[in-house]
Amino acid sequence: MTQSPEHPLAPLIQKLEYSGPLSSDDRNAILALPYTLKSFEPHSYIVRHGDRPAYSCLLRSGFAFRHKVVADGGRQICSIHMKGDIVDLQNCLLGYADHNVQVLTHAEVALIPCKAVREITVERPAVGLAMWSDTLVDGSIFREWVTNVGRRQARRRLAHLLCEFSLRLEAAGLGARDHYVLPMTQEQLADCTGLTPVHVNRTLRQMDLDGLLERTNRAVTVNDWKRLAEVGDFRTDYLHLREDQLQIAQ
Amino acid sequence: MTQSPEHPLAPLIQKLEYSGPLSSDDRNAILALPYTLKSFEPHSYIVRHGDRPAYSCLLRSGFAFRHKVVADGGRQICSIHMKGDIVDLQNCLLGYADHNVQVLTHAEVALIPCKAVREITVERPAVGLAMWSDTLVDGSIFREWVTNVGRRQARRRLAHLLCEFSLRLEAAGLGARDHYVLPMTQEQLADCTGLTPVHVNRTLRQMDLDGLLERTNRAVTVNDWKRLAEVGDFRTDYLHLREDQLQIAQ
DNA sequence: CGAGCGTTTGATCGGTGTCAAGGATCGTGG
DNA sequence: CCACGATCCTTGACACCGATCAAACGCTCG
Structure with a gap:
C-alpha cells in the first residue's frame, strides 16, 4: 500500500475512515496515541474471557477471532478480524472481557492504553464518533451472523x-x-x-x-x-x- | 416507579446510567433533547430495512424487536428491546437501516432527531461515552445470541x-x-x-x-x-x- | 522419513423440521 | 350473553439435514 514505512497506527486511521474522512488534526491525534508493539504466535490468546485488560489491541497484520465456549465444550466463533480492526475496544469501556480473542495466524498488534482511547474521544469528538460508528458496524455484522447461523x-x-x-x-x-x-x-x-x-x-x-x-x-x-x-x-x-x-x- | 409524572426521556437516563452515574448537567442535557412522542400499534414497524430515518427511537413503554428476513422467507429475530432502549441509534450514524424494527405490543416512543444525538455526544462527552457503552453492551448481547443459536x-x-x-x-x-x-x-x-x-x-x-x-x-x-x-x-x-x-x- | 495436523470419505444416528389437524383462548359483534 | 372468527397453542406421524463415529489419506515441516 505505502512505499514509505507505514506508521504502526496508520491502519487504524484507514479503518476509522470507513465512516467518512477525518480532518488532518484528527488523523494526527490518532497517530499521536501512545502504543506498544507486540506480536502473537499462531493460536495464542490476545484476551481471555474474564480478563480486565488495560489496553486496546489494534491488529496491524494477521487475523484474529472472537469466540465463546459453551457448557458441553462446543465453541462458537462470533467474528473474524483483520488488519485495522480494534479487537477489544469494548473492554476499555465495559471493564472486563465477555469472550475470548485469539489470533488465527501470526499477528502484529499495537497496544493502546484504554485511558488514551477514552481521552481522545473526549478531546476529538470526530474520532469518538468514528469509533462509535465502528462499534455500530460491528453490531450490524453480529446481527447478520445471528441470522446466518439461525436461519440459513x-x-x-x-x-x-x-x-x-x-x-x-x-x-x-x-x-x-x-x-x-x-x-x-x-x-x-x-x-x-x-x-x-x-x-x-x-x-x-x-x-x-x-x-x-x-x-x-x-x-x-x-x-x-x-x-x-x-x-x-x-x-x-x-x-x-x-x-x-x-x-x-x- | 415514580409518583410524579415521569419526564418522557427519563427512561433514557436510567438506561445510560447502566454504565455508571451521570452528572446532573449531563442528565439535564439529556432531558433537554428535542423529541416527539408517538405510539405504535402492535406488530407495526418502527423502521424497515433500507429506511434512512432522521430520528432515533427511545422506547418509553412496550416491547420491540429487530429482525431480518432470509431468502426462503424465514425470519430471524436478532434482539428484543424494552423500556429505556434506543432501538435505532445506529441509523443516526450509519445512515440507513440494515434490518427491521417492529413492535411486539402497543408501544410508546420518543423520537429524537439524529442531529441532536450527534450534537449531545460532542457537547457532553460523558453522554457520548454512555451511548457508546450502550452500543458495546448491545454488541455483547449479539455475540451471546450468535453463540446461543450456533452452538446450543x-x-x-x-x-x-x-x-x-x-x-x-x-x-x-x-x-x-x-x-x-x-x-x-x-x-x-x-x-x-x-x-x-x-x-x-x-x-x-x-x-x-x-x-x-x-x-x-x-x-x-x-x-x-x-x-x-x-x-x-x-x-x-x-x-x-x-x-x-x-x-x-x- | 516420520509425526502431527488437517482433509476426505463412509455408515449410521438423532435432533429438529415439516405437514397436518384439532383444541384453547380472546376479542368482537349480533 | 352467546356465536363466531382469528390467532395461538398442542399434538402426532414422518422426513431429513446435519451430527457422530471411525478410519484413511495427504500435506508440511522438522
Whole structure:
C-alpha cells in the first residue's frame, strides 16, 4: 500500500475512515496515541474471557477471532478480524472481557492504553464518533451472523461467510473478492457457522463440484461471485462499506 | 416507579446510567433533547430495512424487536428491546437501516432527531461515552445470541433466552427474575432461537413437565432460577449489568 | 522419513423440521 | 350473553439435514 514505512497506527486511521474522512488534526491525534508493539504466535490468546485488560489491541497484520465456549465444550466463533480492526475496544469501556480473542495466524498488534482511547474521544469528538460508528458496524455484522447461523442452511451459511470475507478483505486492501487467502481450517469455519467440521467439508466439496469455487490449500477462488452471493443470500449493505470500497459493481 | 409524572426521556437516563452515574448537567442535557412522542400499534414497524430515518427511537413503554428476513422467507429475530432502549441509534450514524424494527405490543416512543444525538455526544462527552457503552453492551448481547443459536441445543437455547429476559426485565424494573410477563408468541420465540414454533412448543412443554417453569398465558414463573440458568448455560456477565441491578445473588 | 495436523470419505444416528389437524383462548359483534 | 372468527397453542406421524463415529489419506515441516 505505502512505499514509505507505514506508521504502526496508520491502519487504524484507514479503518476509522470507513465512516467518512477525518480532518488532518484528527488523523494526527490518532497517530499521536501512545502504543506498544507486540506480536502473537499462531493460536495464542490476545484476551481471555474474564480478563480486565488495560489496553486496546489494534491488529496491524494477521487475523484474529472472537469466540465463546459453551457448557458441553462446543465453541462458537462470533467474528473474524483483520488488519485495522480494534479487537477489544469494548473492554476499555465495559471493564472486563465477555469472550475470548485469539489470533488465527501470526499477528502484529499495537497496544493502546484504554485511558488514551477514552481521552481522545473526549478531546476529538470526530474520532469518538468514528469509533462509535465502528462499534455500530460491528453490531450490524453480529446481527447478520445471528441470522446466518439461525436461519440459513449449511450451504447458504458457508457461501455467506465466504462472501463476507471476500468483501472485507477487498475493502481492507488484502485481496480481491474473487481470489483471496483464507487462513482458516475447516474446523474454524465450522465454529463460525455452527456446523461440524465434517459437514463443512462435505458442503465445501459440493460447492466445489458445482463450480461455485475452487480451493487450493487455503486460497479460495470464486468463479462467479454473483452466483456465490445468490447462494449465500448475501447483501452488502450490512457491512456499511463506502461506495468506493466496493471496487466491482455488485 | 415514580409518583410524579415521569419526564418522557427519563427512561433514557436510567438506561445510560447502566454504565455508571451521570452528572446532573449531563442528565439535564439529556432531558433537554428535542423529541416527539408517538405510539405504535402492535406488530407495526418502527423502521424497515433500507429506511434512512432522521430520528432515533427511545422506547418509553412496550416491547420491540429487530429482525431480518432470509431468502426462503424465514425470519430471524436478532434482539428484543424494552423500556429505556434506543432501538435505532445506529441509523443516526450509519445512515440507513440494515434490518427491521417492529413492535411486539402497543408501544410508546420518543423520537429524537439524529442531529441532536450527534450534537449531545460532542457537547457532553460523558453522554457520548454512555451511548457508546450502550452500543458495546448491545454488541455483547449479539455475540451471546450468535453463540446461543450456533452452538446450543434447543432446550438450552430456550432456557438461555428466558434467563436473559428475566434479568433484563428485572434490571429495567419491569418484573422479577422468577416471575414476569413475556409478551411473545411461541412463533416469535422460535424466530429468536432459530427453531420452529412446533419445536419450541414441545421443548417448553417438556421444561414445564420437568418442573423448570410454569406458563399461564404469557406469564412465566421460574421455580428454580439457578437450575434454569444451569440448563441454559447462562452467565450474567455478558449483560454488563451493575452489581446493584442484580438484586438476588446469583 | 516420520509425526502431527488437517482433509476426505463412509455408515449410521438423532435432533429438529415439516405437514397436518384439532383444541384453547380472546376479542368482537349480533 | 352467546356465536363466531382469528390467532395461538398442542399434538402426532414422518422426513431429513446435519451430527457422530471411525478410519484413511495427504500435506508440511522438522
